[in-house]
Each structure stands twice: as C-alpha cells, then as structure tokens.
Amino acid sequence: xxxxxxxxxxxxxxxxxxxxxxxxxxxxxxxxxxxxxxxxxxxxxxxxxxxxxxxxxxxxxxxxxxxxxxxxxxxxxxxxxxxxxxxxxxxxxxxxxxxxxxxxxxxxxxxxxxxxxxxxxxxxxxxxxxxxxxxxxxxxxxxxxxxxxxxxxxxxxxxxxxxxxxxxxxxxxxxxxxxxxxxxxxxxxxxxxxxxxxxxxxxxxxxxxxxxxxxxxxxxxxxxxxxxxxxxxxxx
Amino acid sequence: xxxxxxxxxxxxxxxxxxxxxxxxxxxxxxxxxxxxxxxxxxxxxxxxxxxxxxxxxxxxxxxxxxxxxxxxxxxxxxxxxxxxxxxxxxxxxxxxxxxxxxxxxxxxxxxxxxxxxxxxxxxxxxxxxxxxxxxxxxxxxxxxxxxxxxxxxxxxxxxxxxxxxxxxxxxxxxxxxxxxxxxxxxxxxxxxxxxxxxxxxxxxxxxxxxxxxxxxxxxxxxxxxxxxxxxxxxxxxxxxxxxxxxxxxxxxxxxxxxxxxxxxxxxxxxxxxxxxxxxxxxxxxxxxxxxxxxxxxxxxxxxxxxxxxxxxxxxxxxxxxxxxxxxxxxxxxxxxxxxxxxxxxxxxxxxxxxxxxxxxxxxxxxxxxxxxxxxxxxxxxxxxxxxxxxxxxxxxxxxxxxxxxxxxxxxxxxxxxxxxxxxxxxxxxxxxxxxxxxxxxxxxxxxxxxxxxxxxxxxxxxxxxxxxxxxxxxxxxxxxxxxxxxxxxxxxxxxxxxxxxxxxxxxxxxxxxxxxxxxxxxxxxxxxxxxxxxxxxxxxxxxxxxxxxxxxxxxxxxxxxxxxxxxxxxxxxxxxxxxxxxxxxxxxxxxxxxxxxxxxxxxxxxxxxxxxxxxxxxxxxxxxxxxxxxxxxxxxxxxxxxxxxxxxxxxxxxxxxxxxxxxxxxxxxxxxxxxxxxxxxxxxxxxxxxxxxxxxxxxxxxxxxxxxxxxxxxxxxxxxxxxxxxxxxxxxxxxxxxxxxxxx
Numbered sequence: 011x012x013x014x015x016x017x018x019x020x021x022x023x024x025x026x027x028x029x030x031x032x033x034x035x036x037x038x039x040x041x042x043x044x045x046x047x048x049x050x051x052x053x054x055x056x057x058x059x060x061x062x063x064x065x066x067x068x069x070x071x072x073x074x075x076x077x078x079x080x081x082x083x084x085x086x087x088x089x090x091x092x093x094x095x096x097x098x099x100x101x102x103x104x105x106x107x108x109x110x111x112x113x114x115x116x117x118x119x120x121x122x123x124x125x126x127x128x129x130x131x132x133x134x135x136x137x138x139x140x141x142x143x144x145x146x147x148x149x150x151x152x153x154x155x156x157x158x159x160x161x162x163x164x165x166x167x168x169x170x171x172x173x174x175x176x177x178x179x180x181x182x183x184x185x186x187x188x189x190x191x192x193x194x195x196x197x198x199x200x201x202x203x204x205x206x207x208x209x210x211x212x213x214x215x216x217x218x219x220x221x222x223x224x225x226x227x228x229x230x231x232x233x234x235x236x237x238x239x240x241x242x243x244x245x246x
Numbered sequence: 247x248x249x250x251x252x253x254x255x256x257x258x259x260x261x262x263x264x265x266x267x268x269x270x271x272x273x274x275x276x277x278x279x280x281x282x283x284x285x286x287x288x289x290x291x292x293x294x295x296x297x298x299x300x301x302x303x304x305x306x307x308x309x310x311x312x313x314x315x316x317x318x319x320x321x322x323x324x325x326x327x328x329x330x331x332x333x334x335x336x337x338x339x340x341x342x343x344x345x346x347x348x349x350x351x352x353x354x355x356x357x358x359x360x361x362x363x364x365x366x367x368x369x370x371x372x373x374x375x376x377x378x379x380x381x382x383x384x385x386x387x388x389x390x391x392x393x394x395x396x397x398x399x400x401x402x403x404x405x406x407x408x409x410x411x412x413x414x415x416x417x418x419x420x421x422x423x424x425x426x427x428x429x430x431x432x433x434x435x436x437x438x439x440x441x442x443x444x445x446x447x448x449x450x451x452x453x454x455x456x457x458x459x460x461x462x463x464x465x466x467x468x469x470x471x472x473x474x475x476x477x478x479x480x481x482x483x484x485x486x487x488x489x490x491x492x493x494x495x496x497x498x499x500x501x502x503x504x505x506x507x508x509x510x511x512x513x514x515x516x517x518x519x520x521x522x523x524x525x526x527x528x529x530x531x532x533x534x535x536x537x538x539x540x541x542x543x544x545x546x547x548x549x550x551x552x553x554x555x556x557x558x559x560x561x562x563x564x565x566x567x568x569x570x571x572x573x574x575x576x577x578x579x580x581x582x583x584x585x586x587x588x589x590x591x592x593x594x595x596x597x598x599x600x601x602x603x604x605x606x607x608x609x610x611x612x613x614x615x616x617x618x619x620x621x622x623x624x625x626x627x628x629x630x631x632x633x634x635x636x637x638x639x640x641x642x643x644x645x646x647x648x649x650x651x652x653x654x655x656x657x658x659x660x661x662x663x664x665x666x667x668x669x670x671x672x673x674x675x676x677x678x679x680x681x682x683x684x685x686x687x688x689x690x691x692x693x694x695x696x697x698x699x700x701x702x703x704x705x706x707x708x709x710x711x712x713x714x715x716x717x718x719x720x721x722x723x724x725x726x727x728x729x730x731x732x733x734x735x736x737x738x739x740x741x742x743x744x745x746x747x748x749x750x751x752x753x754x755x756x757x758x759x760x761x762x763x764x765x766x767x768x769x770x771x772x773x774x775x776x777x778x779x780x781x782x783x784x785x786x787x788x789x790x791x792x793x794x795x796x797x798x799x800x801x802x803x804x805x806x807x808x809x810x811x812x813x814x815x816x817x818x819x820x821x822x823x824x825x826x827x828x829x830x831x832x833x834x835x836x837x838x839x840x841x842x843x844x845x846x847x848x849x850x851x852x853x854x855x856x857x858x859x860x861x862x863x864x865x866x867x868x869x870x871x872x873x874x875x876x877x878x879x880x881x882x883x884x885x886x887x888x889x890x891x892x893x894x895x896x897x898x899x900x901x902x903x904x905x906x907x908x909x910x911x912x913x914x915x916x917x918x919x920x921x922x923x924x925x926x927x928x929x930x931x932x933x934x935x936x937x938x939x940x941x942x943x944x945x946x947x948x949x950x951x952x953x954x955x956x957x958x959x960x961x962x963x964x965x966x967x968x969x970x971x972x973x974x975x976x977x978x979x980x981x982x983x984x985x986x987x988x989x990x
Contacts, residue, residue, distance in 0.1 A: 019589065020497050022413025026684040029700060045587075059682075061411040064497025120406050120677045124902070151410070151679040216681040221698050221813065223687075223902075 011053040011238045013039040016082070016098075018073045022060035023095065023215060030218040035231060044073070048081025053238045054091040055082055057098025059151075059213060069112060069154045070100035079105055091135055091234060092207045096152055099199075099209030108202055108209045109167065110159030115152070116192025122151040124223065125190055127198050127212060128178040131171050134201050135237035136208040139229050145182050146175070146226040148212035150190050150198075155211040157193035157200070167200060175199035175210055257288045268295035274626055281620045289558045289606070289613045293621065296524035296562055297531065300789050303625040306755035307787040310768045318781040320744055327448055328369040328520060330783025331441075332744045334809055336702045339443040341375035344383075344436040344710070344747045344805040346788035350491040351433040355400025360408035360494040362435045364566050367412060368520035371503050372569065374447035374510050375439025378683050379697050380409050382419040382435050383710045383749070383803040384674075387428030389666045389988045394423065397431055398674075398989070404494075405435070406677040411496035412503065416678035417686055418695035420710055420803075423666045426718075429793030434749040436710055436805040440699065447510060449519030449529070451572045451598050452537035456516055458530065458596040459578070461585055462502045462568040466551035468492045469525070469564025498567040498590070505588040506569060512584075514577035521568040527561045527621075529570040530596075531604045535622035543596035545608040557608040572598060632765050633758035641719055644839050644853030651919045656970035658847055659922065660980050662888045663895055665846050669984025670900075691900060692819050693738040693884050696810065705813035707741030709806050713887075714799035716855035719840045721763040721800050723855045725770020730863050730927055731886055732806035733778050737867040738882040738930060740815050740874035741808030743778065748785040748804050753797020755789045763800040771802060777860035778867075780806065817874050819883035820901030821908065824960030826880055827936050828897075828908060832866045832929030833952045834890055836920040842887045843923035856926045862951075863928040869951040870930050878938045878945075885929040891922035891966065893931050898964055899978035907974045910957035911967045918969050933959055 013031055017024045024041060031037040042048070048055075063072035073079070079101075086092045086107050094102035102108045115121055126147055129140045140146070159167065167173050175198040179188040184196040191211070199210030214227030258264055265275045268291055278286055278294050286294065296302060304311065316324040322339055323331035329343035347362025363380065370377045382405055386394050398421075409416050414437065451458070469492035509515060517537065519529040526548070534541040545560045555563075573581050578594060585592035599605070604621060606614040617624075635641075652658045662668055675690035687705060688696035694709040711732040717724030733743050750767070753760040775782060791798045810816055821828075838844050839853020873879045885893040899905045914921050934942060939955070946953040965971040 020411070020500055022411075022500075022682050026682065029684060033700070060413060061497065061500070064411060064495070064500075066497065119403070120410060120679070122410075122676050122679050122681065149681045151681055153410075213681065216684045216686075218684070219698075221687045222681075222684060 011037065011235060012051060013037055014042045014052040014055045015039060016042045016044060016055065016057050016078055018044045018060065018062035018076060020060050020062045020064055021058050023058040023213065026215040027056050027058045030215040030227065031231060034218045034228065042078060044076035044078050046078055048078050048085060052090065054093060054234050055085060057094040057101050059096030059098060062097055062101065069097060070104040073101045074105035083107065086207050089204065089206050093136060094209040095213055096211055099211055100154065102207060102209045107207045108200060109163045110157055112154050113156045113158050114154050115156050120153040121190045123149065123190065125150050125212060126178050126180055126188065127175045128182050128184060130176055131174050134174055134205045134208065136230055136233050137174055139233040139236055143182065145178060146229060147224040148214055148217045148226055150212045152211055155191040155193065157197040159194065164194060170203055172200050172203065173197055174201055174208065260285060260288065260291060265291065268292065269299060270295055274298060277626065281617065287613060289561060290616055292558045292562050293527050293614055293616060296527055297621040298625050302524050302528055304787055305626045306628050306630050306789060307764065308627050309629050310765055313768055313772050314782040315772065315775050316781050316783065321781050321783055322443065323446060324783050325785060328372045330745060330747060331373060331446055332783060333443060334704065334744065337443050338699065339441050339446065340438055340706065340807060341370050341373040341441060342436065342438040342747055342805065342807055343369050343784040344434055344749045344803070345369065345786045346749045346751060347433045347435060348431065348751065348788055348791055351401055352431050354491040355397045356404040357491050357493050359401040359404030359433050361492045361566050362433050363405055363408040364494050364496065364499050365520065365522050366435045366437045367414060367499060367503065368522065368569065370437045370439035371506055372447065372449065372518050372520050373439065373441065374445050375441035376507060377414045377437050377439040378685060379695065379708060380414050380416045380435065380437045381695065381708055381710045381805060382416065382433065383712060384419065384421045385427045385432040385801065386423050387431065388425045389423045391428050395989050401433055402674050402677050408494050408496045410679040412500045413682050415680045415682045415686055417680050417697060418690045418708060418710065421671050421674055426799045430791045430798050432751050432791065432801060434803050436747065438708060438807060445510065447515060447518050449533050450517035450537045451533035451539050451541055453516055454598055454600045456572050456575050456598045457578055457594045458541060458543065458598065459571050459573055459581055459592055460548060460568065460595045461571060461592045462590055463495060463498050463565055464549040464551040464591065465560055465563045465568070466565045467555065467559055467563060470559055470562045492564050492566050494566050501588040501590055502567050502569060505585050505590055509581060509584045512580060514573050514580050516572040516574055518569060518571040521570055523564065525562060525564050526570065531618055531621040533570065533572065534604065534618045540599035540601040540603045540618060541596060542599050542605045545606050547593055547595045549591045549593055557606060557613040561606060630755050630761045631758045632762040634762050635759040641852060642854050646838060649848055651917055652847065655918055655922060656972050659891050659895065659970060662843060662846060662892055663977060663981040664984035666985050666988055667842060668888050668892055670982045671985060673986050687813065687816060688739060688818060693735040694741065696739050696816055698813055703812055705810035705816060707736045707739045707808040707810060709735040710803055711735060712801055712803035714801040715845065715851060716840050717763070717767055717802065718799040719853065720855050721766035722770040723858065725767040725802060726774040726858055727855060727927055728802055728804050729771050729774035729778065729780070730858060731884065732804045733780060734867055734884045734930065736806060736808035737870045738819060738884050740817050740871060741810045742871060743780040743806055743808045745781050745783040746775065746804055746806050748782060748802055750785065750787045751791050751798065751801040751803065752789050753792040757797065760797055767800055767802050774860060778864060815874055815877065817879050817882050819897060820881055821897045821906045821933050821959045822880045824906065826933040826959040827939055827955055828910065828957040828959060829932050829934065829942065830929060830954050830956050831869055831932060831946065831951055833926065834914055834921060834924055834929065835926045836916040837924045837926050838920055841889065841923060841925045843889065843919065858927045865949045865951045866928045866930060869946055869949045870932065872945055873932065873942055876941065878941050879932050879934050881933045883931045885931060886925060889923035889925050895964060895977050897931060898974050899981055905974045905978045906959055907961035907963045908957055908959050909961065909965045912956060922966065922969060
C-alpha cells in the first residue's frame with residue numbers, strides 16, 4: 011500500500027512516521043510538501059506531529075490553509091484514510107474533518123510521558139488489529155492536547171461510537187489521574203462519522219520498536235495495512 | 247573615506263568613559279590605537295569591544311585550555327570550531343558541544359534559556375549534523391530563595407518551549423540547588439547531532455570573490471552587547487538589562503535547520519557559521535580568520551527588522567536564528583531557491599577578499615576597516631595572577647568526631663531522598679519532549695541517556711555532570727571527580743567514552759583566587775581525561791559568574807558522549823527481578839567531606855572531597871563494561887550524591903515499573919552514616935542472576951576490582967542490616983514528591 015506523510019513548516023515527526031513505516035514495516039512511503047497539490051495515488055495520508063507554523067496562532071489554524079489541504083479534504087471526503095497525530099489531529103479539527111478542538115492542557119504545562127490508552131472501538135480501519143478494551147502504551151508530548159467539544163457534539167460522538175482511544179491507568183480505568191491534559195471524558199483519539207479520518211494525540215510512531223519501550227504503535231499502523239488489504243480483497 | 251558623518255547617524259565622540267563602558271581597559275585601547283595607527287571609529291570600537299570580550303576571545307582561559315587533551319583516534323574535529331566531531335563508525339560521525347547561557351537566563355529566564363538552546367542547536371547543524379539529542383545542566387539558588395521557583399519554571403519552560411518546537415528531544419540533564427547560585431544561576435545547554443563522516447562543514451571563508459550570504463531571521467536591536475554582558479559580573483542593577491537578552495523564535499530556527507541541511511546536500515557551501523555571540527561581527531571575522539582571507543560586507547543589504555539601525559547596531563546585534571555562509575560563486579540562485587522554499591531570507595551581503603581585512607560599508611561609506619588577525623589571533627591573551635584561596639585550609643578541615651552520627655538513619659535517608667538535589671526531577675523533564683526523532687532508548691532519569699543510531703546496531707549514551715561543592719573544596723580533585731563520574735555514568739549503561747565537551751563556569755578571572763580555582767580544575771580534568779583516555783573536543787568558558795563580588799562555586803560541567811557497540815546489551819539502573827543478587831563494585835571508605843549528607847543534615851560545606859585512584863576508577867568502569875558486554879548484568883547504577891543508601895534506593899524506586907525492595911547486609915567496619923552516605927567514587931551497584939555470579943567474580947578478580955555481594959532484590963521493604971529498614975513505597979513517595987512539594 012502507499013502512504014503519504016505531509017511535511018508542514020514546523021512539522022517535527024514526519025521522519026519518525028516515515029522511518030516507522032519504512033524501516034519497521036517495509037511500507038512504501040512518500041514525504042509530501044505542504045506547498046504542493048496532492049497528486050498521485052495514496053491509500054493513507056498522515057498528518058504528523060510538530061509545531062506547524064510554530065503554533066504561534068491556534069495550533070493547526072495556519073496549516074489548514076496550506077495548498078495540500080484542499081487535496082486532503084477531498085481525499086477524505088472520497089473515503090480515503092487520513093490519520094492525524096498530535097499536531098496533525100489539531101489540523102484535522104481546524105480543517106473541519108474532525109469535530110471539537112484541542113486546547114491548552116489543564117495543567118498549563120507541556121506534558122511528555124508514556125500513557126496507557128484503552129481501545130474503545132476496534133471496528134475502525136485504525137484499530138481493527140486491536141481488541142475493544144485492550145490497553146496500548148504510547149507516549150504523549152504536547153502542550154495543547156486537551157480535547158474539548160460542546161455537549162451536543164460530545165453526545166453525538168458517544169452515540170456514533172466515534173471515541174476510539176481514551177487515557178486510562180495501568181488497570182485500564184479511564185481515571186482523572188490517568189488523564190494527562192484534562193481532555194473531556196479522557197478522550198485521546200476520535201474518528202469522523204464515516205470512520206475513515208482518525209485523530210489521536212499520542213504518538214504511535216514513537217512506539218514501534220522494542221528499544222523504545224513499546225511496540226504498540228505498530229498496532230495502529232498494521233490495522234491500517236490490514237484494512238487496506240481487506241478492501242483490496244473485497245474489490246477483487 | 248572613514249568619515250562617518252556622511253552616513254547620517256549619530257556618532258558619539260570617543261572618550262575614556264566610552265571606551266571603559268565598552269569593557270576595554272586603557273591598555274587594550276592603546277593596543278587598538280597601535281594596530282590601527284589611528285583612532286577607531288565608533289563602530290570599530292564596538293567591534294573590538296565584542297571580539298576582545300572574554301566571551302569571544304577566551305583571553306583569560308586560553309593559556310590553560312591548551313593543557314586539555316584534545317586528540318584521539320576517533321576525533322575528526324577538535325576545539326576551535328562550532329562543535330567537536332567524533333567518528334562513530336559505519337561512515338557516521340557525531341558533532342556535539344555544550345554552551346552556557348547563564349547571564350541572560352538570570353535576567354529573563356524563559357528567553358535566556360530558550361535562546362541558549364537555539365544557539366547550541368545552530369552550533370551543531372552548522373557543522374552539517376542533524377541535531378538528534380539535547381541535554382542541559384541547570385544550577386539554581388537555594389530552593390527556598392524567593393526567586394528560585396520563578397527562575398526554575400522560566401528556564402525549564404524556555405528550554406522546552408524552544409527544543410520541543412524545533413523537534414530535538416531533550417533526553418537528559420541535571421538540576422542542582424545551592425545558595426552559591428542565588429544571584430547567578432547556571433544554564434548550560436548541550437546538543438548532539440549526527441552526520442555523514444565525509445560531509446563535515448566548517449566556519450571558513452575562502453576563495454576570493456565568493457559571496458557572503460546572510461540567511462535566516464532579520465536583524466533587530468536585540469542582544470546588542472550580549473557578549474560584553476557575559477563578560478561582566480552581576481550587580482543588582484544589571485537585572486535591569488533585559489534589552490540585552492535576545493528573544494527566540496524556534497519556528498524560524500526549525501526552518502533554518504531544515505533549509506541549511508537541505509542546502510548541505512548540494513555542492514554550494516564553502517563555509518558556514520552561526521551568528522551567535524557578537525553576531526555578524528564574530529561570524530564574519532572568525533570565518534575569514536580561519537580561511538586566512540579578508541571579508542567585505544555591505545551593511546545596507548542586511549535584512550533589518552526595524553528602521554534606522556546604525557552600522558554599529560547591525561554589526562553587534564545578537565538577533566537569533568541567523569547564519570552566515572560563504573557559497574561557491576555562481577551558486578547564489580541555488581541557495582536562494584532552497585531558502586525561498588522555507589520562506590527565509592537569503593541575501594548576498596558581501597564577499598571574500600584577499601586583503602585579510604575586515605571591512606564594512608554602510609550607505610556607500612566605509613565604517614570598519616580592521617585587520618582580521620587583530621580581531622582573532624591578536625586579541626589579548628592574559629596569564630592572570632592566580633592565588634590559592636586564603637580560606638581553603640580552613641575549609642578542608644573536617645573533624646568527623648565532632649559530627650554526630652544521627653540516631654535514626656532511616657529518617658536521615660528519607661531527608662536525603664526528599665531533598666531537591668536528589669529527589670525525582672520528573673516535574674522538570676516531563677516538560678521536555680524526550681521522544682521525538684524516535685530514538686530514545688533510555689529517557690531522562692537514569693545515569694546516562696541512551697539513543698539508538700538508526701540503520702546500525704549501535705547506540706549513543708550521553709551524560710552531563712558536575713559537582714561544584716567538590717570543586718569549591720578542592721578544585722583539582724573536583725575536576726578529576728567530575729570527569730570520572732561522567733565516564734562512570736556511561737559505563738553504567740554499557741557505553742565507552744568517545745569525547746567530552748565542557749562548560750567551565752567560574753567567577754571573575756580578575757580575582758586571583760578564582761583564577762587559581764580555574765587552573766586547578768583544568769589540571770584535574772586533564773589528569774582524568776588522560777587516565778580515562780577521553781579527549782575534550784569542544785567547550786566553552788563562562789567567567790564573571792558572580793554577584794556583588796561573590797563568586798559562585800567553581801562549576802565545571804562535563805558533557806560526555808559514549809558509544810554502545812551493541813545497543814541490545816544496554817542496561818538500566820533499576821533492579822529487575824526478585825531474587826537477583828546485588829553486588830557492589832569498588833569500596834566504600836569513611837569519606838564524608840563535601841558530601842550531600844554533610845551539607846543537608848549537618849549544614850557543613852567542609853572537608854576534602856573523596857579521594858580517587860584513577861587506576862581503580864578505570865578498572866571498575868572496565869569491569870562494569872565487560873560484564874555488560876558479556877550479558878552478565880541486569881542493572882548497573884553509579885554511586886554519587888547521597889552515597890550507597892541513596893543509590894540503592896534509586897535502584898529500587900527509580901524504574902518505570904513498580905518499586906522492588908531489597909535486603910542488604912554489610913559488614914564494613916566504618917561508622918553507619920559513612921557507610922550509607924559516603925560518596926567514595928569508583929563504585930557501581932549492579933544486580934544479576936545468581937547463576938552469573940561466578941562469572942562476575944572471575945572478571946573482577948582479573949581486573950583487580952574489589953567486589954562484594956551485598957544483598958538480594960525482592961520484597962516490599964528497603965532493608966540495610968543492621969542500620970535501617972523502610973517500606974519501599976514510602977521511599978518512593980518521598981522521593982517522587984520531594985521537588986514538587988518545595989515548589990508550591
């Protein structure tokens with residue numbers, strides 16, 4: 011399958027995503043430049059973490075206007091798989107592909123640490139290789155990762171089972187102590203209604219090797235591969 | 247020709263007072279007159295003032311720095327460039343350096359620390375290396391000093407704010423608190439980058455007619471005379487000096503980093519240098535100095551942030567995120583194309599000349615014409631008077647019989663573990679991204695950080711260490727111990743040292759006692775470097791760290807980088823499995839002089855620092871390294887601040903998983919507090935499976951390393967028979983909350 015990883019000015023994690031997909035999983039990956047139009051065939055696009063435009067304005071608010079984003083929105087609307095990680099999640103919210111917003115962490119400080127995430131739904135292309143209730147160990151590193159949505163949006167998210175990952179403790183309980191940033195309902199990752207656009211604050215690309223303390227990030231990427239293969243088979 | 251009147255900006259007349267306010271002595275000014283054969287222009291005065299400042303010229307330290315060993319089979323670039331470079335095999339090399347940003351951080355902690363990180367990052371990528379890891383060494387005043395929490399949170403936020411945004415992980419460091427830094431904190435920032443061995447770039451200007459290109463941010467009035475400020479002592483009113491602190495823009499730095507690295511893939515660059523201290527002046531003259539060339543600049547072409555800037559201001563501005571490069575003639579368009587892509591300025595502002603002069607024009611008039619060598623090689627060098635401090639004999643007197651051993655040693659251990667110097671520093675490092683670039687194998691909190699080298703089987707270990715109390719009590723021994731501890735920290739994770747970068751933070755070199763401390767520290771560092779075979783490849787000296795004539799403790803901080811040939815052998819400090827055997831490599835002696843215990847519990851900064859035998863040190867480190875290579879060890883942890891008891895406690899409670907207890911039995915015939923808290927060097931606590939014990943014993947015997955089986959891992963209690971026992975959860979809680987409790 012073919013992956014596209016977008017570099018915005020100020021992206022920091024594009025190379026990490028690239029390396030994880032290429033070195034750890036042997037995938038075909040192309041780095042895409044934000045000033046270019048989206049051309050060519052891709053099965054999944056990734057908006058990586060970082061500080062696009064320095065996050066000097068609201069996080070992701072500038073990047074959504076990058077030329078490539080027109081193509082990304084169209085790609086998503088046509089059912090293409092889009093994964094936004096950290097700053098990428100913020101950009102997806104700003105561009106309207108995902109509901110809600112990511113605001114300043116409740117503790118007001120940048121937070122970098124390993125967290126546990128409970129998989130809430132495994133019937134998405136991004137989590138199908140996991141089991142509902144399973145715990146994933148991934149790092150978070152952000153200053154603006156507090157997920158917020160108004161009550162009706164939140165209700166909608168629950169009703170449509172769009173909340174995919176929640177911060178939990180080592181026993182799998184989504185407790186306040188396990189919440190690194192004050193996100194509503196311990197939300198760490200959500201998808202859109204059609205389940206082809208997924209945003210998450212934790213970083214799967216930093217957890218793809220035994221040397222890095224966790225290989226759970228591979229479960230996200232291999233889910234995407236599996237869903238693509240599945241789709242191929244169905245189309246064949 | 248040099249009539250600056252035609253250039254329409256105010257020119258103060260040169261007076262004795264103006265010369266003095268530029269930090270130049272009357273003798274130095276006479277030297278300038280002699281070199282030029284005339285009075286300098288105001289702009290030239292500014293140029294001399296920054297280039298001859300202590301910060302840029304190393305005029306008081308150069309004589310001593312020569313003593314440090316700088317060569318080794320792996321050294322590709324020693325001191326004198328933007329950073330040192332060491333070969334790590336596989337066609338790869340690492341560039342690393344550490345720099346101080348003490349004065350700016352005290353005046354404006356967030357921006358001071360942030361721009362310190364920015365500066366050191368540029369020093370690394372200017373060599374052609376991609377920065378992949380940062381460390382920092384921070385020293386603040388007493389935790390109870392009213393300004394300490396403000397300075398600590400500002401500095402930490404500044405380091406995080408900058409480093410995180412640029413996408414370079416901060417993987418380790420150290421934080422200390424001591425009254426001697428109440429009026430002068432230390433912020434030393436370290437960065438390491440990785441590069442292809444064959445693609446090293448240097449700060450050189452050569453090739454007559456080659457264009458000099460200015461890239462990056464525009465120039466503003468910020469930071470003018472920052473280098474001069476760094477070369478003066480503090481007094482109360484200097485806190486008003488905020489305008490000399492630069493403001494950082496990490497986003498632009500990130501763009502600059504990517505643009506420079508992209509350009510370095512092409513064949514355009516002759517030389518490149520960061521505009522750091524003394525900005526455009528030092529970068530251009532140093533580059534020309536290294537190339538034996540001259541350089542000619544048209545200051546009217548420099549991109550400016552504000553209008554009405556004078557040539558003096560343009561040359562001395564320390565605006566951040568700027569680089570100067572000399573390109574091959576004809577490649578200007580290629581350079582511009584790449585910088586355009588990243589939305590950055592790239593402007594030809596001058597050219598390389600053959601006349602070996604530093605010349606600058608402004609609006610058609612020449613405002614500077616100075617021989618390059620006058621600014622570089624011929625800058626003053628002083629061998630300043632040095633004198634053994636009059637109080638040092640008294641300081642070194644310590645009558646242990648008058649130091650009462652605490653009745654409750656368990657309570658003493660709790661006090662130490664909860665003290666800000668020993669307690670968990672997670673509050674600090676969780677504000678730093680330590681995962682980005684997806685290489686971090688050992689994150690902050692261990693003896694040394696470890697990162698993997700993608701595409702190889704190798705790892706790199708990094709540590710930064712200093713113990714200023716030792717250096718205060720005996721600077722020679724302190725210098726030795728600092729280097730030895732850094733190397734020991736690397737040994738504990740299984741890495742052999744590649745090289746050192748240092749920050750030498752001292753008081754005023756004009757104070758003979760400070761100069762003596764400096765000379766002694768260097769002598770100590772040299773002896774340790776020679777014995778342990780570690781070259782010094784880069785570094786920085788920061789003098790004038792004093793407030794109202796009260797110098798800080800002499801504080802050399804050493805950043806050491808080591809190589810793990812097989813990353814899969816890496817070992818962490820923490821106990822792993824119940825039933826594992828605990829072994830002490832090395833020997834504990836009754837040495838409490840200069841210890842954390844003596845300071846914290848008895849309020850004494852006295853005695854001589856612990857004695858060190860460098861042969862034994864080397865043997866202990868080799869034993870640990872060999873044992874790790876052979877896969878014998880499950881954990882290894884250095885014994886330093888707080889001694890054996892604190893080190894053992896950290897092995898139990900410091901890991902990412904649940905704390906493990908331990909049961910230790912000792913039969914040393916020394917007093918209990920010394921047994922627990924003595925800081926005798928050359929000791930490592932290791933744990934291993936019992937079945938491997940014989941192999942370790944054999945190895946230790948072969949290397950003549952004293953070793954003792956001292957206990958067993960397991961249970962929920964921390965027991966040192968017959969001195970103390972405590973629930974390990976209680977220790978963890980005290981240690982984990984020690985720092986945050988004091989910050990409220």
